[in-house]
Amino acid sequence: MEEDSADPYLPYDGGGDTIPLQELRGGGSNYAMSNGGGGAGASISTHLLDLLEEPIPGVGTYDDFHTIDWVREKCKDRERHRKINSKKKESAWEFTKSLYDAWSGWLVVTLTGLASGALAGVIDIVADWLNDLKEGVCLSAMWFNHEQCCWDSNETTFAERDKCPQWKTWAELILGQAEGPGSYIMNYFMFTFWALSFAFLAVSLVKVFAPYACGSGIPEIKTILSGFIIRGYLGKWTLMIKTITLVLAVASGLSLGKEGPLVHVACCCGNIFSYLFPKYSKNEAKKREVLSAASAAGVSVAFGAPIGGVLFSLEEVSYYFPLKTLWRSFFAALVAAFVLRSINPFGNSRLVLFYVEYHTPWYLFELFPFILLGVFGGLWGAFFIRANIAWCRRRKSTRFGKYPVLEVITVAAITAIVAFPNPYTRQNTSELIKELFTDCGPLESSQLCQYRSQMNGSQAYPAGSDAAAAPGVYSAMWQLSLALVFKIIMTIFTFGLKVPSGLFIPSMAIGAIAGRIVGIAVEQLAYYHHDWFLFREWCEVGADCITPGLYAMVGAAACLGGVTRMTVSLVVIVFELTGGLEYIVPLMAAVMTSKWVGDAFGREGIYEAHIRLNGYPFLDAKEEFTHTTLAREVMRPRRNDPPLAVLTQDDMTLAELQNIISQTSCNGFPVIVSKESQRLVGFALRRDITIAIENARRKQEGIMLNSWVYFTQHAPTLPADSPRPLKLRSILDMSPFTVTDHTPMEIVVDIFRKLGLRQCLVTHNGRLLGIITKKDILRHMAQMANQDPESIMFN
C-alpha cells in the first residue's frame, strides 16, 4: 500500500460522514435523502465545488477567447436552480423570484423574437428606400420608396405602374429630362455616387465603431455556440452598428444579402436581453440556449420560414440543442415572424419578398434538369469556397488587407459601374430573385415574359400554344448570362469584406439565374419538340407543361446548398416559400445532388472553412473522426516534452505553486496524491488558482510564500513554526474527466463533442499520464487531415 494518510475516504463506507452535516445544511441546497431499499441510509451530498467556503468572486468565469466547460456550467445552473427551489417556500418574495426565474426563459425568447422581428422590418424598409434613392426621389414624400410613391398614382396599367409623376429620377430632377444619353449618364453617375457613399459610410462605421460587425457573423456564432467566448461580439455596439451598416451595405448594391447578418443581429438581441435575467447572463451554457433560439428567429425573419429557422438553428448553427431549446426556438421564430408580418415591409402581407405559388405539377422527366442544376450548385459551391478562402487568406496574410476602406470602395465602384447597364444586376438582388421565381402570367410586363402569346396581345399565356419565346426572352437570356458571370465573380470578392455581408441572397441569385435559363431552355425544347417521346405524354400542344420559375427556385436551393451544405433546413425553408408539398421532391433531388457533388471536392461548407481560416476552436459535430489513434498518442506531454506540470494535494508551498504557474502556460493543472504514486485527485484551473491566491492574500492574514497549500479536506500536520496554510479545496474540481491511454481517439472526440469538455486527463492503470485539451484534439485532427496544426490558435 502506498501513502494514503491524507485521504479521508475509507472505501465502502457509503460516504456519509466526511462532511460535517450542520455546515452543509447552511449551504441552502436541496438535500436529497435516499430512503429505504438503497442500503446507503440517509446520505448527504455535496457538490463539485466545496460549499463549505463562501464562493470566491471571479472563480468560474472565463477569459476572452477561451473555451467554456459545458459540464461545469450546467452543474452551476442546476445548483442555482436547487437554491431557488429550496428558498421558494420561505417568503412570498422568494416565491415571486422563483416564478420569475422559471418564466425568464420564455420571457427572454419572446423579447428576442419581438426585437428581431422589429429590427428585420426596419432594415427591410430602410434598405428598400435607400436602394431606390440610387435611382431617384419621391417628390410628394421624400421618405417613400419608388413603389409607395406610385401607389396613389393614377397610372394603373401594369406596364406603366412604375412610372408616375411624383417619382423623379435624378436626371429628371437635375437635368430636367427623362430620356436621352445625357440623362442616362446622369442616372449612371448618381447610381454610382450613392453606391459609393453607402459603401464608404458602411465600412467607416464598421472600422471606427464595431469591427465585429463585419461579415455574415455565422461562423463566429457557430463557434460561440459551440462554447467559445468572444467578448463584445454580440454586444450592443455590434448590434447598433451592424443594423445601420447592414442597411447601407445592402443599399450600396454590393453582391451581398442581409440574411446571415440578420442571424447575427438576432443573436445580439438575444445576448443583450439575456442580461436582464441572471439565469442566463451568469451562465455561459444557458446563454447559448437563448442564442440558439435567437438564431432561429433570425432565419425565420430572413426567409419568413419559422420551421426552417428552427431546423437551421438545429442543423447548422447550434451545438447543444436540448428539446426545451427546440420548443423555445420555435416560439421565438414564430414571434419574430409575426412581428415582421405586422410591420408588412413588402406590402404583400407575406413574410418574404419572393413568395410564390405554382399551379402546374412537375413531371418525372424533369428530375434530370433538376439534378443537373444540383450538379451546377455543387460545383459552384466547391468553386466558391475555394476561391473565396484563397482570397480571404491572401487578404489576411498580405499588406493588402490593411486597407479595408479602399478595398470596399473599389469593389463597390466596380459593382456599381458594371451593374448599372444590365437591368438584372441594377435592381435589388431580392427583387431579381422574386422576378426569376415568379411564373409568367398575363399581367407580367418583364422582358422574361415576352412570349409570342403576349406579343399577339392574347391574354392566354400560359396556354402553351404560343409559348414560343419572342425576342425579348432571348435578349433577357443573354443579359441573365452576363449577370450570372458578374454575380459569380463579384460574390467571391465581396464575401469577407469589412461590411456586413450575407451569402444567402447572392448564392440564391446565381442559382435562380442558372435555373431560369435552364427552365426556359427546357420549355422551348418542349415547345418545339412536343412530339418527342419524352414530352409526348404530358406536354401536348396547348398544355402548360414547364414552369421556368420552379427551375429558378430549384437552382437557388441547389446553389445555396452547395455553398452552405445545409440539407433539411434548406429544403424546409424553400418549402415554406412555396407552401406546396408537391415541390419538395425536385428540391430534395437538387439539394442532395448539390451536397454530394460539393462534398466530393471538400467536405467543408463555407462557414466551416471560415472558422478554420480564423483558427477558432470548433469541434464539428458533423465531421466523423475516422482515424485509429489512441489517446496516448495525442495527449501531452509528448515523447520529448518536459513532464506534465502537476500539483500535489498536500505537500507544496505557495512559492512552489506560484513557481509552477509562472513557468507554464497551460490553463489548468492536475492535482495528484503524491509525486511517487501519480494517482489523480482532481483538477484545478490556472485562472481559479490565481484568483484564489490573490483573494486569500487580500482577505486572509498570514499567507506567506512559505505557507503550505493543500487541496485535501483537512490541513496536513505541519511543523509548529510554519505560517498559516492555504486551503484551496474549493477551487478543486474533484470529478475531472479521465480516459485510459488505450482509449481510441474516436471515443475521446465523441466525449468532447457530446459533453462539451475543455480538457480530459489520461491515465494508465489508475496513474496520471497526461492531458488532452480541445486544442490538442483540433490540432491532431488538423494534422490527420494534412493541415497545419498551428492554425488552431485558441484554447
Added chain:
Amino acid sequence: MEEDSADPYLPYDGGGDTIPLQELRGGGSNYAMSNGGGGAGASISTHLLDLLEEPIPGVGTYDDFHTIDWVREKCKDRERHRKINSKKKESAWEFTKSLYDAWSGWLVVTLTGLASGALAGVIDIVADWLNDLKEGVCLSAMWFNHEQCCWDSNETTFAERDKCPQWKTWAELILGQAEGPGSYIMNYFMFTFWALSFAFLAVSLVKVFAPYACGSGIPEIKTILSGFIIRGYLGKWTLMIKTITLVLAVASGLSLGKEGPLVHVACCCGNIFSYLFPKYSKNEAKKREVLSAASAAGVSVAFGAPIGGVLFSLEEVSYYFPLKTLWRSFFAALVAAFVLRSINPFGNSRLVLFYVEYHTPWYLFELFPFILLGVFGGLWGAFFIRANIAWCRRRKSTRFGKYPVLEVITVAAITAIVAFPNPYTRQNTSELIKELFTDCGPLESSQLCQYRSQMNGSQAYPAGSDAAAAPGVYSAMWQLSLALVFKIIMTIFTFGLKVPSGLFIPSMAIGAIAGRIVGIAVEQLAYYHHDWFLFREWCEVGADCITPGLYAMVGAAACLGGVTRMTVSLVVIVFELTGGLEYIVPLMAAVMTSKWVGDAFGREGIYEAHIRLNGYPFLDAKEEFTHTTLAREVMRPRRNDPPLAVLTQDDMTLAELQNIISQTSCNGFPVIVSKESQRLVGFALRRDITIAIENARRKQEGIMLNSWVYFTQHAPTLPADSPRPLKLRSILDMSPFTVTDHTPMEIVVDIFRKLGLRQCLVTHNGRLLGIITKKDILRHMAQMANQDPESIMFN
C-alpha cells in the same frame, strides 16, 4: 511504489512499441500516421479489442432484454468502415462492395419508405372496406366500400349521395326493408356482430401468432431506440400480424387509432430491410438509425406530415439522432408520403382524410377559448394517463389480465352497443374528426351545419346574418356531448388491450368534440351579442367571424398534447394538415397550455408512463436529474454489500474465474492490477468471458481448471509444471469509462445519456471503488422520485 512488473507500459514513451508492428499491419485497418510536428513519430495504433487474435464468434453480441453499449457499437462500425475503405482499392469487386456499403443507408431508408407507404395505403383501404361492412355490402362489387359503391350512382344531390341502390344495408339484404324498428334492430345486431367478430379475430391472431403485435408499440420502440434489445419485437411475424390485426381492430369500432401502430409497422419494415445490409444488421447502433428514419416514415404516412414525422422522430422517439439521420429520416418520410399519395386511399389526392383549409382569420380575443381548450387538453391528458395506468396495473397484477380475449370481446361489445345509436360514435373516428374539423359550407348536409341560413334555403352561409343555430345544431351538440363522455371512458379501457391500438385518433377525437362544442358556443355568443365590446370590432352582423372547425382542430391538438406531451412536432403535424402559417399561434397557445397543465399533474407522457409500467430501462433525455447525490452513493457495492467482484489481470486460475462468474450475477467485471493496489486495468463482460472460455476449451488444447488466466499483453511467468495459460486480452475493454466517487450524479446521468453507456466504474484517487450501471441509475432515480426501485427490471 507498488508492484507494477506485469505492466508493459512505461509512462511517457509516446506509446509506439508495445504492439508488434507487423502483426498489426495484417489486421487490415487503415493506420493513421501522425506526420511531423506532433512529436510522437510514426505511431501505430490498435483498437478497443485486441486485433492480434481472430475474433471469437459471439463476442460483441447481446442477450435478449439487455442494454447495448453505444460506444462499443459505434467503434465497431468505424472499424468496419475503415476495413472496407482500406480494401476498396484492391479490386473492382471490393470497390463495388464499398459503394454498396456507402449507399446502403439510402437504399434501406428508401425501401423502408416505400414499404411503409404501401402498407399504410393498404391498411387504409381495407380498414375502410371492413368498417363499411358493418353497415352493409355493395351488391355490384363486394370489394367496394360505401363511398366507392355509390360513385357511379345517379343520385347526385349531396343530401342523398350516401343512398344509392347498389349499396344495401344488412336490414335491406336480410329483411328486405330499409326502414322501421325491425330493420333498425337488424342493423344494430349486424353492426355488433361484425364488430365482435373483428375484435375476436384480432385478439386471437395476436395471442396465437405474435404477442408483441399488441398495443401502440411506441413505448417499446422508444426503449429499443434508446438501446435495448427485444428480440422479435420488430420481426416479420410481428409485422404481418400487426398489419392484419390493425385493420381488424380499427374496423371493429374500438376506440383506437392506427397512427401509433403504423409507426410500429414502419419500424418493422426498417428492421427487416436492414437485414439486407450487413452494415445495419450487424450493428445495433446503426440499426437504430434506420429505425429512427422508419418511425419518421410511420408518422409521415399516419398524418400526411413528412416534416412533422421527422420532428416526431427527433422529439419523441429517437435517442441518438445525428444529423445524417435527420436527412435520411426526412427522405424516408417523403418517400412514404409519396407512395401513399399515389395509392390515394382517401380519393382526395391528399395524404390525410382530414385535410382542411380555413379562410377566415382568427382574432386576438379567441386566444382565450383556445387557452381554455389547452387547459381541457392538459386535464384530460393527466386524467387519462393516471386512469389508464391504474387500469393497466390492475390488469397486470390481478387474475383479470389472464383473459385477454374475453376482455377485448367485452370492451368491443360495450363499444358497439353503446356506439350504434349515436351517429357521431357509430361512424369511423377519423371521419368524425374530419367532419368536426371541416367548416360548414353551403353543401354540408350534416346536422352540425343546420343553421338558420340553411333552413331558409339560402346558400349564403357562411354569411353570418343567419348564423343562428337551428335545432339540428342543438341536437348535434347534445349527441356530441354524449359521444365525448363515451369516448373518454372507452379510451381509458381500450388503450392497453391485447390488440394493436393507437392513441392519437381517440385523443384527437375527444379534443375535436370538445373544441367544436366550444367553437359553436362562442359562435352563438358572438351572434347574439355582436355588440359586446369583445365582438364589436370584428364580428359585425353579416361578417363571418368564428370558425368552429378551427376550434375543433385546436382542441384536438391540445388533447393529443396533453396525452403525449409532444410540442413542436405536434404543432408541425397539425400545421401540415392546414397548410397555413396563420393558425400556428392558436395551436401553439393551446399546446403550450396543455403541456403546462399536464406537467403540473405529472411530468410523464403516456408513453413514458407505459415504459415505467413495464420496467424497461429507459433513461429519458428530457427529464432533468436535479438531486445532489454523488456517484459513491449510487454505486455498488453499497455499505453492507459484499465487496465488488473483480478479476485480477494476471494471477487467477480458470477455476477461480469460473467460481467468480458462477457466484455472481452481474454482467461484467472490472479487471484490476492486483487486489492490493485496486488500480483499474479494464473491464470484461460476463457474456464475453463465458463465450471466450467455451471457445478456448473447444479450440485450444490443454486448457484446464488450473490454467492461469491473464489479461495482460504477455503471459505471466509461471511455474514449470503449470498447464497452458489462457489469454483473455482480446475481450478486455481497455478503455472503460470511469468517474471519481465525488462526481455529482447529474454529471454521471448526463454521461450515460449522451454517450449511451451500459456501465461506468467509480474510482477514488485512482483506485477502483465500485460500479454504476444503467439499472443502478434508473433505480436511484425511481427512489428519488419515491417510486419502487424494484420496478426497473432489466439491465
